[in-house]
Amino acid sequence: MLSAITTVVALLFGFPVAFYMTLQREPYRTVLIFLVTVPFWTNLLVRNYAWVLLLRDTGLINGALLGAGIIDQPLPLLYTPFAVAVGLAYSFMPFMVLPIYASLEKIDFRLVEAAYDLYADRRTMLRRVVLPLAKPGIVAGSILVFVPCLGSYVTPALLGGSKTLMIGNLVAGRFSEARDWPFGAALAFFLLAMVLAAMTFQALRARRQEEGE
């Protein structure tokens, strides 16, 4: 489903950024953290609306492509699963970056130096030292992105139109338009169960990890 795609996209983007942040020195680092956090506190609605402006048929992206002569028909960008995925990834990116950053930050940089000292190149060092140590953050970040994606409502409503429905919109539709409350409630409970399952999985993992140490 879309949530899964979004999570993977956010991870591929979020990890390098978080890693980049840990490599910076203060106070530059604090500024970066601040920059990542700010969008999270701004209005979700407004942020998604900004994407409407970009992705519309008459929006900036199409406008630019048309103007450059690359295409002569506007690409159908808005009201597609693609638009929803972009919007979701955009909305929940801080949830991915911050936990990964938190776990990366705890890594003693001397470990990286030790890896180089023991003949590891960059790739090997990343794979054998940084990734395993950042795993808790990666898992936490993935779940923190995946879970709100599941229940998202605003993004699909604005960017997905009527074609791309997600559970959240289904629930909302049952309550606002169809007035089919029992079915809506059942759907909501199903959603809740999925979220709790994801969280339980995470909690169990965390516990196992603690015991392993």
Added chain:
Amino acid sequence: MTGNAVETGNAVEAQKVSKIFGSGPGAVHALDEVEVAIRQNEFFTLLGPSGCGKTTLLRLIAGFEQPTAGEILLDGKPIAGTPPFRRPVNTVFQSYALFPHMTVSQNVGFGLEMLGQDRKTIAATVERTLDLVKLGGMADRKPAQLSGGQQQRVALARALANRPKVLLLDEPLSALDLKLRKEMQIELKRLQSETGITFVFVTHDQEEALTMSDRVAVMSNGKILQIGSPAEIYEKPTRRFVADFIGETNFVEAEVLAGEGELHRFRLPGGRELSAADAFDHGVGETVTLAVRPERAEIVEAEAAQMTGRVENIVYFGTDTTYHVTLEGGGRFVVRLQNRDGACRLHETGDTVGVRLPAEAVQVLRD
């Protein structure tokens, strides 16, 4: 709860005080029927390794914890049930616990303010106390603007300003570097004699305990093993733990041959005999442990010695040199000789030597 106040002349008294944290199989017996009497105006030190219960005892006196059993008397009066803010006792915390949002003088005046004294009196006392700890001129700084040593002095001043009956100090010097620590040791001793307040000092540092205290209580596993003056604790330890914890000690197992009169006779591992005083009157045939400080033993000709062995290792310390001797019949023995007249190597590795134990150097332990 006895309730009848008996004038004992002691500042603090603990009567069969026990403290158990938690319950069931995981319970921790932090204090086990501790008995101690701390006299008025003395510098009393609770010495022991971490986890021995010394801090717990201090916290019981301060009122932060309640004893599981037993009673604590302050000035002869039981204080069970009195909250910390009504006890005439003040604490210098290990972390100092200075209020970060208040200035130095606000910190120092806090207790007096809580006691409801008027501003003028408080201001005067604060100034006097800051002078006492040599912090005049720092009154308007915030704790974060002070060095570790200065914070330490503020913590002291804050406690002393209230003129408590008893001042409790919880490892207050542990965060300072060596040089500052030495300075503060002298400083604390001076403050104690100037103010005449009873100090109860907790530390795991034996040197600190020996240099500052009037009396020391050595604790281990929730029990007080020995109480005495620094010299008594060092020269006449009664327990193996005390002898081992303070300074360096050689332990020698011996068999009691004759247990009558002033000096008892013991047979040493090598078969030779030795006389020493036994305060515990062990019976004939029992095996006892003898403690001998390395600097009290002598290296002599094999014929004149009680034990013989081979010099295994020589370590040079500047003022003295230690000789590690492997004894005939097993066991190691360390002798420390002062380096006088430039003669720093009286013996060589591999030499066969004799070790003589003068009667007054041998301490017969209780356990």
Added chain:
Amino acid sequence: MTEAADSPPAQKPARRRGGFQTRRFPGLPTISAVFFAYLYLPIAILVALSFNANRTATIWTDFTTDWYARALANDDMLQAAANSLIIAASAMTLATVLATLAALGMSRRRFKGRTGVTALLSLPLIVPEIVTAVATLLFFVALGLQLGLLTVIIAHTVFCIPFAYLPIRARLEDMDPALREAAADLYANEWKSFVRVILPLLFPGILSGAMLAFIISLDDFVITFFTAGAGSTTLPVYIFSLIRMGVTPEVNAISAMMLLISISFVTLSFVLASGKHRI
């Protein structure tokens, strides 16, 4: 990151070329630059377009503040904004007081079910908003409460509590427990120790908690959408209805103002939090 798993094992010869820097990784700055562009470009464009005189919102023609003037003259908009502020202020106050009490209660003593309570307190952070929204709606309907300003305030207070709780709790955890003991040791009873020591030290946490609660309440759309009755429309709900009707520069202007309010609030709380820490 996954393709790194197939990379050949490390070459034995040490790579000690001149200029090898352990802290530098090729590509990272580029990716990060793209990332921050992705994060901020849409917002920047939104703000830029709100000053665009051209109606189509795609072609830049001229700088104008007309749309702001028009938005600020819109009575519906102003009514919604007023509602938003009332709700956010009430929810902030209630949530902060409750969160402070909860944090103090939780720190006092270890009691049975403490972890359970912690989990319960953070649950609203995890449960999808839409679920909270319909559940709250069902709850109010079951109680027979008339949907209006009051129901929105109640709903907002509830979901703001965890946001206010977390910074206060964090501040409490950071506090040296010996400070509380020191106050008691220096003759302060529980009340005095709370007023003179704990509250002043907790204040930055309470402040940032309150600010977070305010922003969260101000920005919330989903829960308000479901629990607001006629006449209690908030700004986000109003914007949503406008967007549904179509993109207009007026919406851009209102959105840009919303952004400005949130960002200035966050910046303020961030500066306050880091400033207080230094002293």
